[in-house]
Amino acid sequence: MDIGEKLVALAAKVRQQRDVIETEEATKNAFVMPFISTILGYDVFNPLEVVPEFVADVGLKKGEKIDYAIVKNGEIQILIECKKSSEPVRIEHASQLFRYFSVTNARIAILTNGEVYQFFTDLDAPNRMDDTPFLVLNLHDIDQSLIPELEKLTKDVFDLDSIISAAGELKYIGELKRTLAAQFREPEDEWVKFLTSRVYPGAFTQRVRDQFTSLVSKATRQFLNDQVNERLKKALGTPGFPQAEDAAAAVTSAPVAIADLAEADGIETTLEEMEGYQIVRAIVCRDVKPSRIFQRDAKSYCAVLLDDNNRKPIARLHFNRAQKYLGVFDDAKMETRIPINSLDEIYEHAEILRESVKSYL
Numbered sequence: 001m002d003i004g005e006k007l008v009a010l011a012a013k014v015r016q017q018r019d020v021i022e023t024e025e026a027t028k029n030a031f032v033m034p035f036i037s038t039i040l041g042y043d044v045f046n047p048l049e050v051v052p053e054f055v056a057d058v059g060l061k062k063g064e065k066i067d068y069a070i071v072k073n074g075e076i077q078i079l080i081e082c083k084k085s086s087e088p089v090r091i092e093h094a095s096q097l098f099r100y101f102s103v104t105n106a107r108i109a110i111l112t113n114g115e116v117y118q119f120f121t122d123l124d125a126p127n128r129m130d131d132t133p134f135l136v137l138n139l140h141d142i143d144q145s146l147i148p149e150l151e152k153l154t155k156d157v158f159d160l161d162s163i164i165s166a167a168g169e170l171k172y173i174g175e176l177k178r179t180l181a182a183q184f185r186e187p188e189d190e191w192v193k194f195l196t197s198r199v200y201p202g203a204f205t206q207r208v209r210d211q212f213t214s215l216v217s218k219a220t221r222q223f224l225n226d227q228v229n230e231r232l233k234k235a236l237g238t239p240g241f242p243q244a245e246d247a248a249a250a251v252t253s254a255p256v257a258i259a260d261l262a263e264a265d266g267i268e269t270t271l272e273e274m275e276g277y278q279i280v281r282a283i284v285c286r287d288v289k290p291s292r293i294f295q296r297d298a299k300s301y302c303a304v305l306l307d308d309n310n311r312k313p314i315a316r317l318h319f320n321r322a323q324k325y326l327g328v329f330d331d332a333k334m335e336t337r338i339p340i341n342s343l344d345e346i347y348e349h350a351e352i353l354r355e356s357v358k359s360y361l
Contacts, residue, residue, distance in 0.1 A: 011322035031114030041155035101129040134171035
């Protein structure tokens with residue numbers, strides 16, 4: 001397996017076992033040691049590679065221990081501090097990492113609860129660990145773009161110079177993405193004011209603020225929706241997909257509004273679910289009008305229905321996990337889950353999706 005497949009397998013293990021993991025020690029044994037061995041490739045039972053309970057006296061602090069030190073070429077390269085899986089990862093938990101970072105040769109520090117891994121280095125000041133991670137890996141929602149950077153930390157490839165040179169860009173791109181996501185969800189006053197000043201020439205009064213806060217939220221959702229539709233139109237125009245013109249027209253003529261589909265009872269419709277829904281909708285538009293295809297989101301999956309009727313399921317999108325599944329239905333309405341690695345693979349199951357629709361007509 002490549003590193004991406006190994007991450008998916010480890011993520012599945014975390015999902016299955018996290019509810020029964022109650023202590024830090026259990027978290028280390030069940031999640032962190034497999035991460036060190038299967039993802040990073042170090043032998044956790046070889047003290048020449050992985051030193052558990054690593055001790056390095058720091059000033060008046062004697063006998064303090066860091067959970068793991070990873071050794072490469074006879075020198076400590078990575079320090080790892082663990083917290084139990086039920087606790088969120090916070091920088092306040094990294095006090096020992098800060099101290100140990102300054103007294104070892106390590107340039108990489110990892111703070112983790114077995115599910116979220118935060119990677120730190122010393123971009124801001126030499127030999128002093130940064131307050132902000134340059135890379136955040138969340139096994140519940142794996143960012144595929146981070147996998148090549150993670151691979152640089154593995155035993156076989158370990159390339160410290162490349163890691164450090166990329167860390168600055170990774171750090172700020174990550175922070176910008178998180179900031180943009182927060183502004184898209186709930187725009188702050190400064191963000192609203194900034195955008196308003198580009199389109200409204202008058203004074204930014206309280207009345208204008210209230211009006212444009214709503215408009216900025218709507219414009220954001222419509223912009224994201226347009227991006228999804230544009231990607232779909234390009235994908236549907238690729239060779240090998242039958243009725244591409246009809247399908248693309250369906251996407252263009254009847255786009256779905258993100259605002260209509262999200263955030264009820266703690267349920268949030270993701271962009272991937274939106275895109276998956278649009279793909280299914282475009283596939284079956286040869287047999288039924290696009291206006292008859294509906295999306296209904298739940299916490300564990302997103303359903304695509306004919307006539308908004310639970311008794312007429314077309315597909316289920318199980319995207320709330322590292323390994324994604326497309327749920328399809330037979331004549332008895334029994335679901336089969338098909339693992340997919342990308343949304344483009346939905347096209348490979350176009351015929352069974354169309355057959356599901358035809359069975360209700």
